[in-house]
Structures are given as C-alpha cells and as structure tokens.
Amino acid sequence: MKPNVDWFRRKLEEHRLSQSGLGRMLDIDRSTMSMLLAGKRKLKLEKAADMARILGVTVSDVIENMGIRVDGIKAGDVSAPHLLPFDGWIDDSARVHQEPGGRRKRIDIGVSVEPGATALQFRTPQSNMDVLDGWIVVSGAKREPDDRMVGRGCVVGTKDGEILLRTIRRGYAPGSYNLLRLGSAEPKEAEIEWYAPILLMKPASS
Incomplete structure (x- = not known):
C-alpha cells in the first residue's frame, strides 16, 4: 500500500x-x-x-x-482477538508505571501475539507527548539482554530499577547500552536487566 x-x-x-x-x-x-x-x-x-x-x-x-506501519509495529492477522493483561501506563518521559499487584484488568487488542505479552497505555495529556495520549503499546515476553534488542523499540528494566520505553543502542562501556527516548536525541546510558520488544502500537479506539 x-x-x-x-x-x-x-x-x-x-x-x-x-x-x-x-x-x-x-x-x-x-x-x-x-x-x-x-x-x-x-x-x-x-x-x-x-x-x-x-x-x-x-x-x-x-x-x-x-500506507505503511511505523517502525516497531509488526503486521498481524486480525483473526483471533487476544486478551492481554494491562501492565501499567507510560508517562511523558516514557517511564513505565506498573499497575499495583493483585488482579489486573485485561485488554482486547484484536490480534494474536506471543505468549507472555502485556499491554501498556500512554497517559500523556497536555505534554509534548500528547499526540500519543491513550495509545496502547503491546510488549512481548521479558527476555535476557541479547543482540536482538539493539536498534529496536523495547520496554527495558535497568539494573538501577527503572522501567522505560526506549530504543536500544550499543553503549560505550562493556555491558552498557544507550537508551533513546521518543522525541529526544539525548540517550541515557544504562545496564539492562531485561527487555521486552514492542510488538505493536495502536490508538486505543482502533
């Protein structure tokens, strides 16, 4: 298309x-x-x-x-709607805030994705990220750091305890990576505990 x-x-x-x-x-x-x-x-x-x-x-x-899918979105068959656990929300600095423990609500994203995937939502009204307010982000299962995460948009858990939505680049020190935030050219260098690749992003209403 x-x-x-x-x-x-x-x-x-x-x-x-x-x-x-x-x-x-x-x-x-x-x-x-x-x-x-x-x-x-x-x-x-x-x-x-x-x-x-x-x-x-x-x-x-x-x-x-x-007529294209944005970088980080994969095409999928819209055949079997899939209920995913709602894992939390993303603020205007692309930091992930997890939902409190206990029974979490589930979201029907309308496509089948890999086991272990979870859903997040941008909550960024009246900020420089307001164009994404309400968008749903689906991330895959958590993985240990490997070369497949480099150059991808991912949810990452850093060794200092933060959970962030970032594009991952190789770092300058052994075991470290540069984490690029959406809309910012300034990377954060960090060691990564785990990552979950972004499988798709979509407006909440679609």
Whole structure:
C-alpha cells in the first residue's frame, strides 16, 4: 500500500508548506523525504508524531496516509482477538508505571501475539507527548539482554530499577547500552536487566 500523496499535498497546501519545507522542519533531507512519500522508506514513530503536530492532524492520520506501519509495529492477522493483561501506563518521559499487584484488568487488542505479552497505555495529556495520549503499546515476553534488542523499540528494566520505553543502542562501556527516548536525541546510558520488544502500537479506539 503506497502513501496517499494527494492527502499530503492537500495538507501541505493548507499550511502553505512545500515538501522540502516540511522535510526541513522534520530534519529530513529532500531525497529521504521523497523516498518516504514514495513508500520506499519507513517512517519512524517520532517523525510521525512531529509530522502530525506540524500538519495539525493525528498520528493515526499520518500513519494511515503513509500506507505503511511505523517502525516497531509488526503486521498481524486480525483473526483471533487476544486478551492481554494491562501492565501499567507510560508517562511523558516514557517511564513505565506498573499497575499495583493483585488482579489486573485485561485488554482486547484484536490480534494474536506471543505468549507472555502485556499491554501498556500512554497517559500523556497536555505534554509534548500528547499526540500519543491513550495509545496502547503491546510488549512481548521479558527476555535476557541479547543482540536482538539493539536498534529496536523495547520496554527495558535497568539494573538501577527503572522501567522505560526506549530504543536500544550499543553503549560505550562493556555491558552498557544507550537508551533513546521518543522525541529526544539525548540517550541515557544504562545496564539492562531485561527487555521486552514492542510488538505493536495502536490508538486505543482502533
């Protein structure tokens, strides 16, 4: 499915922007912007969120009209709805707050995912992450750190006890990793206790 170029042109006209002007605002060069709109490059979630702000639309609108799935989302068969335990919520600094112990509610995410997966929800109203407020994040089962987590969006448990939603990069010291937060270029260096890869992200209403 290719991007809806006509939709993007209309939105650019409404905001008196050119394609290259939008690219400059997103810190994307002209050739990469052309490849994005031709469906030859993936659009990362943070860029989709920035684009939504600039064009005055929702992140869902951008994703749908890009005709692609955002980096970190995997296609799945929408055949067997799956109930997942609701594990907690994510604040505007992408820190995970776990639900209190006891019986947790379950969420029907509408797709089948791997055993051990859990659901989280962004709660970020009136913040720089408000475009994701209400979105559901599904993470897989917890895994011990390995090379498969590098370059992926994951829920991570650090050795100092934090639980964060981050993209993982290799660190500079042995056993450490750089953890990149959505919408921020400043990494946090940490040792990882466990990680759970992001399987999908979706608006709460879909």
